[in-house]
Amino acid sequence: MAIIIDDVNRLFTLHTQNTTYQFKADSFGFLLHLYYGKRIDNQNMDYLIIPVDRGFSGNPNDAGDDRTYSLDTFPLEYPTEGTGDFRPPALAVTNPDGSRIADLRYHTYTVVDGKYSLPGLPALYDDTGEAAETLVVTLRDAVSGLEVELMYGVFSKTDIITRAVRVHNAGTGNITLRRVMSASLDIQYGQWDIIHFHGRHNMERQFERGSVTHGITAVGSRRGTSSHQHNPFIILCGNDATEYSGSCYGVNLVYSGGFLAQVEQDQNNLVRMNMGMSDDGLNWQLPPGDSFVSPEAVISFSSNGLSQLSHNYHTVYRNNLCRGKYKLCRRPIIINNWEATYFDFDSDMLTQIATDAAELGVEMLVMDDGWFGKRDSDTSSLGDWTVNLDKIPGGLAPLVEQINALGMKFGIWVEPEMVSEDSDLYRAHPDWVLAVPGRAPVRSRCQLVLDLSRAEVCDYLFDAMAAVLDSANIEYVKWDMNRSISDWYSHLLPAERQGELMHRYVLGLYHLLERITQRYPDVLFEGCSGGGGRFDPGMLFYHPLIWCSDNTDAIERLKIQYGTSFAYPVSSVSSHVSAVPNHQTGRTTPLLARSIVAMSGNYGFELDTTMLSAAEKNEIRGQIKLYKQYQHILHNGLYYRLSSPFEQPYTAWMMVLADQSAALLNIVVSSQSANASPLHLQLKGLDPDASYQLGEEDGTYTGAALMSAGFAIQAPTEEHYACQILLQRHVE
Numbered sequence: 001m002a003i004i005i006d007d008v009n010r011l012f013t014l015h016t017q018n019t020t021y022q023f024k025a026d027s028f029g030f031l032l033h034l035y036y037g038k039r040i041d042n043q044n045m046d047y048l049i050i051p052v053d054r055g056f057s058g059n060p061n062d063a064g065d066d067r068t069y070s071l072d073t074f075p076l077e078y079p080t081e082g083t084g085d086f087r088p089p090a091l092a093v094t095n096p097d098g099s100r101i102a103d104l105r106y107h108t109y110t111v112v113d114g115k116y117s118l119p120g121l122p123a124l125y126d127d128t129g130e131a132a133e134t135l136v137v138t139l140r141d142a143v144s145g146l147e148v149e150l151m152y153g154v155f156s157k158t159d160i161i162t163r164a165v166r167v168h169n170a171g172t173g174n175i176t177l178r179r180v181m182s183a184s185l186d187i188q189y190g191q192w193d194i195i196h197f198h199g200r201h202n203m204e205r206q207f208e209r210g211s212v213t214h215g216i217t218a219v220g221s222r223r224g225t226s227s228h229q230h231n232p233f234i235i236l237c238g239n240d241a242t243e244y245s246g247s248c249y250g251v252n253l254v255y256s257g258g259f260l261a262q263v264e265q266d267q268n269n270l271v272r273m274n275m276g277m278s279d280d281g282l283n284w285q286l287p288p289g290d291s292f293v294s295p296e297a298v299i300s301f302s303s304n305g306l307s308q309l310s311h312n313y314h315t316v317y318r319n320n321l322c323r324g325k326y327k328l329c330r331r332p333i334i335i336n337n338w339e340a341t342y343f344d345f346d347s348d349m350l351t352q353i354a355t356d357a358a359e360l361g362v363e364m365l366v367m368d369d370g371w372f373g374k375r376d377s378d379t380s381s382l383g384d385w386t387v388n389l390d391k392i393p394g395g396l397a398p399l400v401e402q403i404n405a406l407g408m409k410f411g412i413w414v415e416p417e418m419v420s421e422d423s424d425l426y427r428a429h430p431d432w433v434l435a436v437p438g439r440a441p442v443r444s445r446c447q448l449v450l451d452l453s454r455a456e457v458c459d460y461l462f463d464a465m466a467a468v469l470d471s472a473n474i475e476y477v478k479w480d481m482n483r484s485i486s487d488w489y490s491h492l493l494p495a496e497r498q499g500e501l502m503h504r505y506v507l508g509l510y511h512l513l514e515r516i517t518q519r520y521p522d523v524l525f526e527g528c529s530g531g532g533g534r535f536d537p538g539m540l541f542y543h544p545l546i547w548c549s550d551n552t553d554a555i556e557r558l559k560i561q562y563g564t565s566f567a568y569p570v571s572s573v574s575s576h577v578s579a580v581p582n583h584q585t586g587r588t589t590p591l592l593a594r595s596i597v598a599m600s601g602n603y604g605f606e607l608d609t610t611m612l613s614a615a616e617k618n619e620i621r622g623q624i625k626l627y628k629q630y631q632h633i634l635h636n637g638l639y640y641r642l643s644s645p646f647e648q649p650y651t652a653w654m655m656v657l658a659d660q661s662a663a664l665l666n667i668v669v670s671s672q673s674a675n676a677s678p679l680h681l682q683l684k685g686l687d688p689d690a691s692y693q694l695g696e697e698d699g700t701y702t703g704a705a706l707m708s709a710g711f712a713i714q715a716p717t718e719e720h721y722a723c724q725i726l727l728q729r730h731v732e
């Protein structure tokens with residue numbers, strides 16, 4: 001049993017294989033958080049609650065004259081506004097009388113087998129025999145009638161606990177929700193660092209680590225998407241934690257809209273972490289009888305450092321989040337024409353690129369932006385999803401047939417959520433865009449955003465996408481989204497409901513994605529938002545892979561993919577070999593470095609094959625062969641970061657099969673210096689007692705030696721040296 005309830009003490013204990021999470025309802029019915037960390041059996045940890053009068057803290061009326069009882073100093077399971085706790089709340093409401101209090105007391109609980117699901121929202125599921133369990137704890141505000149269900153999903157084998165919240169108005173008046181966090185976690189003791197992943201377009205998910213200090217540290221997005229600028233994933237780790245030791249908590253929001261992650265160290269040095277959808281402008285009307293469901297947060301704890309934490313997320317996302325035919329199997333190696341042609345292409349050029357690519361071993365052509373309407377630049381035609389017959393004579397079917405005749409599959413780019421002002425769609429339905437009446441909307445990349453909170457807009461998009469996908473043998477869709485959202489105003493919603501729009505947009509998007517992915521179960525969907533601007537678990541529920549960044553420079557990708565690896569598995573990262581000099585940085589790197597970096601993802605190409613020399617083609621042919629040989633290790637292996645591109649002039653990482661029979665070591669040097677020392681790496685994840693053969697070398701090394709003494713190579717003298725070494729367990 002993963003969930004243990006002590007009814008006498010109203011004590012709730014959630015166990016995973018290596019962790020324990022515990023909270024209790026105290027005598028007043030307040031939910032106090034007791035512990036989350038390394039597994040502890042058979043222990044009520046309420047002895048850790050030490051009431052103290054810190055002064056200037058509120059004492060609930062029920063406590064009488066006891067000044068030591070204060071919600072301001074206790075660790076709370078789901079803190080609310082207005083109850084004498086002055087730290088950031090998880091829930092903020094306005095009651096029918098205008099008051100801003102939710103005094104939630106314990107009411108009841110249920111435990112069920114299996115994992116809860118969330119209506120209209122992506123969430124982890126359990127169909128893998130993991131035997132997940134669900135706990136739902138119900139709290140009530142006796143005055144307003146507000147009911148809050150705290151949902152917990154326990155995935156024992158992967159040390160994952162999910163959290164979500166359902167808020168229900170069982171009262172008689174209209175309640176307004178101003179903040180509904182998905183998870184809140186109070187940690188009473190320890191010295192903590194926060195790790196988060198910031199960035200910008202072309203430079204997403206840059207690792208940053210700093211101390212948690214008094215006051216609030218917050219990251220988030222107000223852009224309507226999870227964003228390039230911050231990722232909805234943070235880690236709290238002991239200030240002495242490393243990749244392979246120490247305590248680490250992760251929290252990741254399964255949501256693709258704006259979010260907020262807050263960490264506060266309070267006057268008692270207790271650390272509170274809140275994670276949820278952005279409350280910026282949130283004003284959700286909850287009339288009597290209505291419910292609101294928050295997105296899900298996925299939390300995990302590792303007592304063995306950051307790599308173990310990443311393994312927990314990677315495993316659960318591959319098995320219990322991604323869906324569809326391509327969830328676990330090898331995806332086709334693709335060539336995408338964007339960096340080869342940009343908007344300037346036609347059927348002949350695509351066929352030529354595909355012909356050369358097929359001969360190299362590439363398995364699919366993806367036709368990128370520019371095939372529809374009269375789109376020759378980014379100023380027009382979004383919304384008009386009909387083929388440009390000047391570029392693609394005869395339409396999609398003949399082109400796809402030609403590509404299929406080469407033995408290749410065909411994929412297509414779309415950007416359904418957007419509209420150009422220069423489009424038939426906009427001319428017919430100017431009120432379908434997000435725009436404030438009487439004000440000209442903000443443009444970004446010359447485009448506006450369709451109002452996906454409107455059912456008729458989503459219906460139009462479903463029909464338009466279905467018409468494209470039904471018109472030819474299309475086996476892959478790259479779903480792009482190329483701007484942040486401003487002008488939050490829907491022509492359909494009444495004034496008092498405009499504060500619901502940011503979330504309604506995301507719900508509309510998820511509904512559309514669900515319909516399309518269910519209608520086309522054999523199509524492989526790749527998510528994209530100007531590269532990795534929406535790289536989040538919400539999107540992974542619909543798209544098992546996401547274009548990681550528009551930056552295809554192998555050296556910069558080391559940092560981007562390093563940051564991405566903390567939460568997201570290699571199989572979710574779309575990564576391509578592009579031409580040199582690189583289009584984003586002007587840097588020239590050897591093909592081997594580009595290839596090794598791209599292989600730590602869904603391998604593909606983004607270049608004009610007709611421009612490749614015979615020698616380059618030869619090398620690519622060999623690399624594609626290797627990818628096919630190594631793919632099961634690359635995607636199924638446990639991922640170990642061996643060095644950081646933010647600290648070392650090289651990056652090394654490895655993947656190790658679960659049975660430790662084989663591993664792949666990858667090294668790419670980002671900057672060279674003269675007369676450098678040998679590169680020395682302590683490998684990870686091997687069987688210490690086994691012997692491993694490295695590549696084609698004669699002789700073997702024990703796993704113990706490779707992990708403890710390490711492995712060294714002579715400092716390379718060529719620029720951006722890269723190597724990939726297969727380790728195979730030696731069998732006598």
Ligand code: DGJ
Pocket residue numbers: 338368369413480482528529530531547549550
């Ligand atoms: C942004 C994407 O990230 C690129 O790969 C490409 O598809 C362009 N959009 C096309 O407009």
